Amino acid sequence: GENVEQHPSTLSVQEGDSAVIKCTYSDSASNYFPWYKQELGKGPQLIIDIRSNVGEKKDQRIAVTLNKTAKHFSLHITETQPEDSAVYFCAASNTGANNLFFGTGTRLTVIP
Amino acid sequence: SAVISQKPSRDICQRGTSLTIQCQVDSQVTMMFWYRQQPGQSLTLIATANQGSEATYESGFVIDKFPISRPNLTFSTLTVSNMSPEDSSIYLCSSGPGGETQYFGPGTRLLVL
Numbered sequence: 308g309e310n311v312e313q314h315p316s317t318l319s320v321q322e323g324d325s326a327v328i329k330c331t332y333s334d335s336a337s338n339y340f341p342w343y344k345q346e347l348g349k350g351p352q353l354i355i356d357i358r359s360n361v362g363e364k365k366d367q368r369i370a371v372t373l374n375k376t377a378k379h380f381s382l383h384i385t386e387t388q389p390e391d392s393a394v395y396f397c398a399a400s401n402t403g404a405n406n407l408f409f410g411t412g413t414r415l416t417v418i419p
Numbered sequence: 420s421a422v423i424s425q426k427p428s429r430d431i432c433q434r435g436t437s438l439t440i441q442c443q444v445d446s447q448v449t450m451m452f453w454y455r456q457q458p459g460q461s462l463t464l465i466a467t468a469n470q471g472s473e474a475t476y477e478s479g480f481v482i483d484k485f486p487i488s489r490p491n492l493t494f495s496t497l498t499v500s501n502m503s504p505e506d507s508s509i510y511l512c513s514s515g516p517g518g519e520t521q522y523f524g525p526g527t528r529l530l531v532l
Contacts, residue, residue, distance in 0.1 A: 396462065
Protein backbone atom coordinates (compact mmCIF):
# COMPACT_ATOMS: atom_id res chain seq x y z
CA GLY A 308 0.00 0.00 0.00
CA GLU A 309 0.86 3.69 -0.02
CA ASN A 310 3.45 5.07 2.43
CA VAL A 311 3.66 8.82 3.01
CA GLU A 312 6.61 10.35 4.83
CA GLN A 313 6.58 13.93 6.07
CA HIS A 314 9.39 16.24 7.23
CA PRO A 315 10.13 18.03 9.44
CA SER A 316 8.10 16.88 12.44
CA THR A 317 8.43 20.32 14.05
CA LEU A 318 9.17 23.70 12.49
CA SER A 319 9.56 27.10 14.14
CA VAL A 320 9.73 30.28 12.07
CA GLN A 321 9.67 33.98 12.79
CA GLU A 322 6.54 35.85 11.83
CA GLY A 323 6.83 37.03 8.25
CA ASP A 324 9.24 34.29 7.21
CA SER A 325 8.36 31.38 4.92
CA ALA A 326 7.72 27.80 5.96
CA VAL A 327 8.20 24.70 3.82
CA ILE A 328 6.94 21.20 4.64
CA LYS A 329 7.90 18.24 2.46
CA CYS A 330 6.28 14.88 1.81
CA THR A 331 7.24 11.84 -0.20
CA TYR A 332 5.00 9.01 -1.32
CA SER A 333 5.68 5.50 -2.52
CA ASP A 334 2.80 4.52 -4.83
CA SER A 335 3.20 5.85 -8.36
CA ALA A 336 -0.56 5.34 -8.85
CA SER A 337 -1.35 8.10 -6.32
CA ASN A 338 -2.77 11.10 -8.14
CA TYR A 339 -4.35 13.35 -5.50
CA PHE A 340 -2.45 15.19 -2.76
CA PRO A 341 -4.31 17.29 -0.17
CA TRP A 342 -2.92 19.27 2.74
CA TYR A 343 -4.76 19.66 6.03
CA LYS A 344 -4.33 22.09 8.91
CA GLN A 345 -5.34 20.92 12.37
CA GLU A 346 -5.64 23.43 15.16
CA LEU A 347 -5.74 22.37 18.78
CA GLY A 348 -9.06 20.74 19.66
CA LYS A 349 -10.37 20.76 16.09
CA GLY A 350 -10.67 18.40 13.17
CA PRO A 351 -8.36 18.63 10.14
CA GLN A 352 -9.25 21.42 7.71
CA LEU A 353 -8.49 21.08 4.01
CA ILE A 354 -6.35 24.06 3.01
CA ILE A 355 -5.14 23.20 -0.48
CA ASP A 356 -4.88 20.20 -2.77
CA ILE A 357 -3.21 19.29 -6.03
CA ARG A 358 -3.80 16.66 -8.66
CA SER A 359 -1.13 14.87 -10.60
CA ASN A 360 -1.84 16.69 -13.85
CA VAL A 361 -0.42 19.97 -12.50
CA GLY A 362 2.92 20.85 -10.98
CA GLU A 363 2.00 23.80 -8.78
CA LYS A 364 -1.04 25.42 -7.25
CA LYS A 365 -1.35 28.68 -5.31
CA ASP A 366 -3.96 30.15 -3.03
CA GLN A 367 -2.92 33.50 -1.58
CA ARG A 368 -0.05 32.81 0.86
CA ILE A 369 -0.18 29.04 0.40
CA ALA A 370 1.27 27.04 -2.48
CA VAL A 371 1.82 23.37 -3.16
CA THR A 372 4.30 21.88 -5.62
CA LEU A 373 4.37 18.35 -6.97
CA ASN A 374 7.21 16.41 -8.55
CA LYS A 375 5.72 13.18 -9.88
CA THR A 376 9.03 11.81 -11.09
CA ALA A 377 10.62 12.11 -7.66
CA LYS A 378 7.33 11.30 -5.89
CA HIS A 379 7.43 14.28 -3.59
CA PHE A 380 5.25 17.29 -2.91
CA SER A 381 5.68 20.31 -0.70
CA LEU A 382 3.62 22.95 1.09
CA HIS A 383 4.90 26.51 1.04
CA ILE A 384 3.51 29.18 3.36
CA THR A 385 4.78 32.72 2.80
CA GLU A 386 4.55 35.73 5.11
CA THR A 387 3.69 33.48 8.05
CA GLN A 388 1.40 34.78 10.77
CA PRO A 389 0.85 33.53 14.34
CA GLU A 390 -2.53 32.10 13.29
CA ASP A 391 -0.68 29.77 10.92
CA SER A 392 0.56 27.89 14.00
CA ALA A 393 -0.98 24.40 13.87
CA VAL A 394 -0.23 20.81 12.89
CA TYR A 395 -0.12 20.27 9.13
CA PHE A 396 -0.73 16.90 7.50
CA CYS A 397 -0.04 15.88 3.93
CA ALA A 398 -1.91 13.00 2.35
CA ALA A 399 -1.96 10.99 -0.85
CA SER A 400 -4.57 8.92 -2.58
CA ASN A 401 -5.51 7.10 -5.72
CA THR A 402 -8.88 8.41 -6.82
CA GLY A 403 -9.96 4.90 -7.67
CA ALA A 404 -9.44 3.79 -4.08
CA ASN A 405 -10.88 6.80 -2.20
CA ASN A 406 -8.66 6.13 0.83
CA LEU A 407 -6.40 8.92 2.03
CA PHE A 408 -2.98 7.98 3.38
CA PHE A 409 -1.67 10.58 5.80
CA GLY A 410 1.82 11.72 6.66
CA THR A 411 2.94 11.91 10.28
CA GLY A 412 2.31 15.63 10.64
CA THR A 413 4.38 18.80 11.13
CA ARG A 414 3.87 21.06 14.12
CA LEU A 415 4.43 24.60 12.85
CA THR A 416 5.03 27.38 15.36
CA VAL A 417 5.12 30.97 14.15
CA ILE A 418 6.94 33.18 16.65
CA PRO A 419 5.58 36.74 16.85
CA SER B 420 -17.62 21.79 0.88
CA ALA B 421 -19.57 19.52 3.22
CA VAL B 422 -20.25 20.61 6.79
CA ILE B 423 -19.90 17.74 9.24
CA SER B 424 -20.98 17.57 12.85
CA GLN B 425 -20.19 14.93 15.43
CA LYS B 426 -21.73 14.02 18.77
CA PRO B 427 -20.52 13.82 21.46
CA SER B 428 -17.59 16.22 21.19
CA ARG B 429 -15.88 14.49 24.09
CA ASP B 430 -16.57 11.83 26.68
CA ILE B 431 -14.96 10.06 29.60
CA CYS B 432 -15.92 6.39 29.84
CA GLN B 433 -15.21 3.44 32.08
CA ARG B 434 -13.41 0.42 30.70
CA GLY B 435 -15.67 -2.36 29.52
CA THR B 436 -18.42 -0.01 28.38
CA SER B 437 -19.33 1.08 24.82
CA LEU B 438 -19.76 4.49 23.24
CA THR B 439 -21.62 5.35 20.04
CA ILE B 440 -20.43 8.38 18.08
CA GLN B 441 -22.75 10.07 15.62
CA CYS B 442 -21.73 11.82 12.40
CA GLN B 443 -24.10 14.07 10.43
CA VAL B 444 -23.34 15.62 7.03
CA ASP B 445 -25.27 18.61 5.71
CA SER B 446 -25.70 17.08 2.25
CA GLN B 447 -25.99 13.65 0.71
CA VAL B 448 -22.58 12.07 0.18
CA THR B 449 -21.52 8.80 -1.30
CA MET B 450 -18.54 8.13 0.90
CA MET B 451 -18.20 8.45 4.68
CA PHE B 452 -15.11 7.43 6.60
CA TRP B 453 -14.10 6.90 10.22
CA TYR B 454 -10.56 7.65 11.41
CA ARG B 455 -8.73 7.30 14.70
CA GLN B 456 -6.09 9.79 15.81
CA GLN B 457 -4.15 8.73 18.86
CA PRO B 458 -2.63 11.49 20.99
CA GLY B 459 0.00 13.41 19.04
CA GLN B 460 -0.25 11.00 16.10
CA SER B 461 -1.45 10.99 12.53
CA LEU B 462 -4.81 9.78 11.26
CA THR B 463 -5.49 6.09 10.72
CA LEU B 464 -8.47 4.94 8.70
CA ILE B 465 -10.73 2.55 10.64
CA ALA B 466 -13.35 1.85 8.00
CA THR B 467 -15.41 3.13 5.12
CA ALA B 468 -19.11 3.39 5.93
CA ASN B 469 -21.15 2.15 2.99
CA GLN B 470 -24.80 3.05 2.63
CA GLY B 471 -26.93 -0.06 2.32
CA SER B 472 -24.14 -2.55 2.96
CA GLU B 473 -21.60 -3.52 5.59
CA ALA B 474 -18.69 -1.23 6.33
CA THR B 475 -15.29 -1.99 4.84
CA TYR B 476 -12.66 -2.29 7.60
CA GLU B 477 -8.94 -1.64 7.33
CA SER B 478 -6.33 -4.08 8.54
CA GLY B 479 -6.23 -4.17 12.32
CA PHE B 480 -9.83 -3.06 12.84
CA VAL B 481 -12.75 -5.47 13.22
CA ILE B 482 -16.50 -5.15 13.17
CA ASP B 483 -16.99 -6.62 16.65
CA LYS B 484 -14.86 -3.86 18.17
CA PHE B 485 -15.99 -0.98 15.91
CA PRO B 486 -19.49 -1.65 14.56
CA ILE B 487 -20.62 0.98 12.07
CA SER B 488 -24.03 1.93 10.77
CA ARG B 489 -24.91 3.98 7.68
CA PRO B 490 -28.68 4.16 7.46
CA ASN B 491 -28.77 6.93 4.82
CA LEU B 492 -26.58 9.24 2.73
CA THR B 493 -26.14 11.89 5.46
CA PHE B 494 -25.62 9.95 8.70
CA SER B 495 -23.34 7.34 10.20
CA THR B 496 -22.46 6.00 13.63
CA LEU B 497 -19.34 4.36 15.01
CA THR B 498 -19.47 2.34 18.22
CA VAL B 499 -16.35 1.69 20.25
CA SER B 500 -17.13 -1.54 22.09
CA ASN B 501 -15.79 -3.03 25.30
CA MET B 502 -13.45 -0.09 25.74
CA SER B 503 -10.01 -0.18 27.31
CA PRO B 504 -7.61 2.71 28.06
CA GLU B 505 -5.86 1.97 24.73
CA ASP B 506 -9.00 3.17 22.96
CA SER B 507 -8.45 6.70 24.26
CA SER B 508 -8.17 8.71 21.04
CA ILE B 509 -9.81 11.26 18.85
CA TYR B 510 -12.35 9.67 16.52
CA LEU B 511 -12.98 11.59 13.32
CA CYS B 512 -15.67 11.27 10.70
CA SER B 513 -15.06 12.48 7.15
CA SER B 514 -16.91 12.60 3.89
CA GLY B 515 -16.43 13.74 0.34
CA PRO B 516 -18.49 14.73 -2.67
CA GLY B 517 -17.92 11.35 -4.21
CA GLY B 518 -14.33 11.84 -5.22
CA GLU B 519 -11.12 11.91 -3.29
CA THR B 520 -11.63 15.22 -1.49
CA GLN B 521 -12.51 14.63 2.15
CA TYR B 522 -13.84 17.03 4.75
CA PHE B 523 -13.58 16.24 8.42
CA GLY B 524 -15.81 16.70 11.39
CA PRO B 525 -14.54 18.30 14.60
CA GLY B 526 -13.81 14.93 16.19
CA THR B 527 -14.88 13.11 19.34
CA ARG B 528 -12.30 13.09 22.12
CA LEU B 529 -12.56 9.88 24.09
CA LEU B 530 -10.85 9.12 27.37
CA VAL B 531 -11.23 5.63 28.81
CA LEU B 532 -10.43 5.15 32.48
